[in-house]
Amino acid sequence: MQWYVVASLLTVLTSSQGILTTLSQSDGSYKYDYATVPFLAEIFKLLVSSILLRRECLRSPPPLMTTDWKSIRLYPIPSIIYLIHNNVQFATLTYVDTSTYQIMGNLKIVTTAVLFRLFLRRKLSNLQWMAIFLLAIGTTTSQVKGCGETSCDSLFSSPIPGYMLGVLSACLSALAGIYTEFLLKKNNDTLYWQNVQLYTFGAIFNMARLILDDFRGGFEEGPWWQRLFNGYNVITWMVVLNLGSTGLLVSWLMKYADNIVKVYSTSMAMLLTMILSIILFSFKPTLQLFLGIIVCIMSLHMYFAPAHMLVDLPVPAKTAPETLVEVSVDRKTDS
C-alpha cells in the first residue's frame, strides 16, 4: 500500500474523531467516562494486531519476531513518555487557558522535525524546514480567535512557567512519536509483533490510569471494570473503533513512512475538522481559517513535491524517443 493512501485515510479518520466525540455527547455533556475510551481502543488495537500476527505465523516462512527481553523492555517507553506528557499537559493547563494551550500545541510540528533530525539523523532540505515552519504557522493562523469572539487577551498574558511547560509538552509529545518510529524501524520484525508489544504495554498503562482514577475518586462510582461501558451508545463505540483504527494507521506510517508524514496527516485532519464543523455545527468560517488552510496546503506541496517541480533545474538531455518514431512510421505505411 502507498503511504499517501494510509496518510489520507488517517486524515479522514482523525478528523472524524473530533466530530464523533462531539456527537457522542448527550444534552451537551459526556454520559460516559472518557478515560475508558483510550483503554478500549488499546484493547481493540491489541486484538486486531494479535489476529493479524497469528494469521501471519501460520504462513511459511514465519515472520521475524525478536522475543528476548532486551528488545521487549523498550516497548513500554512510548507509553511512559505519554504518561509523563499527560501530567505535563495537566500542569500546563493550570497556568494557561485552553486556547493558548491549543495554539502552543502547534509547536509539536517543529519539535517533531527537530527530534527527527537529531535522533533519527534524517536530513531535511532548507525548503523542507521552511515547509515545516509554514505548517506550524498555517495551523496556528487557522486557530487565531476571530474578531468579536469572547475570552480575549489571554494569549500573551499567561505566566512564564505556562509557556515553558507548553514547550516541554510539545517536546515530549514529539519524543514519543520519534521513539516509536525508532522502535518500529530498528529491526525487520513484523509490524504485528511490534504492535502487540506496544499495545500490551499501552493497555496496561491505560488500565493503571483507570485504577488510579478510582483511588483518586474514592471508588464512589465503583471499580473501573464495573463502570467500563456505563453510558456507552453506538457513537461512543464508533469513537473507540475510530481511535483504535487511527492508532493502527499511525503505527503503519511510523514503520513504512515517518513522523513527518504523520504530522502532516494530523495537521490536515485538524483543518478538515474545522471545515466539517462549519458544515455540521454551523460554525462561522473566519478569514484566518481560509488563510491557514492555503498556507498548510502550500507547505504540503513544498515538503513532498520533487525539487524539479519547484525550481527550474537544467533538465538532463533525453535520448531520442525512437520507438515513438517507429510507431508513427508504421501508421503511415498502414493508412
Add this chain to the structure above:
Amino acid sequence: MQWYVVASLLTVLTSSQGILTTLSQSDGSYKYDYATVPFLAEIFKLLVSSILLRRECLRSPPPLMTTDWKSIRLYPIPSIIYLIHNNVQFATLTYVDTSTYQIMGNLKIVTTAVLFRLFLRRKLSNLQWMAIFLLAIGTTTSQVKGCGETSCDSLFSSPIPGYMLGVLSACLSALAGIYTEFLLKKNNDTLYWQNVQLYTFGAIFNMARLILDDFRGGFEEGPWWQRLFNGYNVITWMVVLNLGSTGLLVSWLMKYADNIVKVYSTSMAMLLTMILSIILFSFKPTLQLFLGIIVCIMSLHMYFAPAHMLVDLPVPAKTAPETLVEVSVDRKTDS
C-alpha cells in the same frame, strides 16, 4: 548600486511615510489639503530628475534620449491608469468598508505577478509563484482583526460588486506598475529623461485633479494655488519629500530590477509600519501580525534565494584550487 540596497531604502522610506502622515496630523485631523501632497511630490521628482538629467547632458558622451512624439505619447499612460484606479478605488469604498478594502489590497501582489508573466513575459518558477501567494497571505494574515476589536463581521458581508471592483482595482494598480516597467525598459534611454517625461505628465494630472476638486468644491476655499501650502508644517514637508523620494526609488527599481522587487519592498514596508506603530503609538501586537511577518520573510527567502540554497542539488565537482596550493607553497619557502 545593488538593487537590494535600493529596495531596502524603499522599504524604510515607505514605512516612514505612514508614520509621518500620522504625525503630520494636528489634534487628530489634517490641517492641510492632502491632495496637494502628491502634486508637490511630483514637482519634487521632476526637479530632481531635471537637475540630474542636465548634469548628465553636460558630460560626454551625452545620454541616450528618444524625443519623438511616438515615444513621448506613451508616458502619460501610467498617470491615466492611476486616474482610473483612483476612481475605481473611490467606487469600491462605497460598497466595502476600509478594512475589507485594505485586505483586498493584498490582491495587488498576485495581480502584479500575473501581469508580470503575461505582459512582460517573465517566467517564474513554481516555487516563486508559491512565494508570491505566501506574501499575499502573509500580509493579509497580519491585517486580520484581533479578537475583541470593534467593527466585525463586515469582511464577508459586502455586496458582490464591491468585491468585483476590489479585484478591478488590484488589476489596475498592477497594470500601472507593469506598464511603467515596460516603458522604462523598452529602450536604453537614460532613466532621468524617462523620469522627466513620467513626472511632467504626473504633475499635469495631479494639477488637473486639484482643479477638479476646486470646481467640485465651488471655489469655497479659493483656487488650488492659493491654498497650496495652507496648514503645512515641517512634518508635512517631510511627507512630501518622502513621497517624492520613494517615487524616485520605485522608478529606479522598475528600470534596473522589476515589479516583484517593488512589491516585496512595499509589503515589507507595511509590516515594518505595523511594528513601528506598536513602538511609537503603543498599538497592541497581535499573534496574527507575528505569524504574518514570519510568512512574509519566508516568502522573501523562497523567492530570492538561489535554488541550491533551498533544495539539495548535486553540486558540480569543483576543480582543485591550484592557486591556493601555490600560495601556501610560496609562504612555506618564505618563512
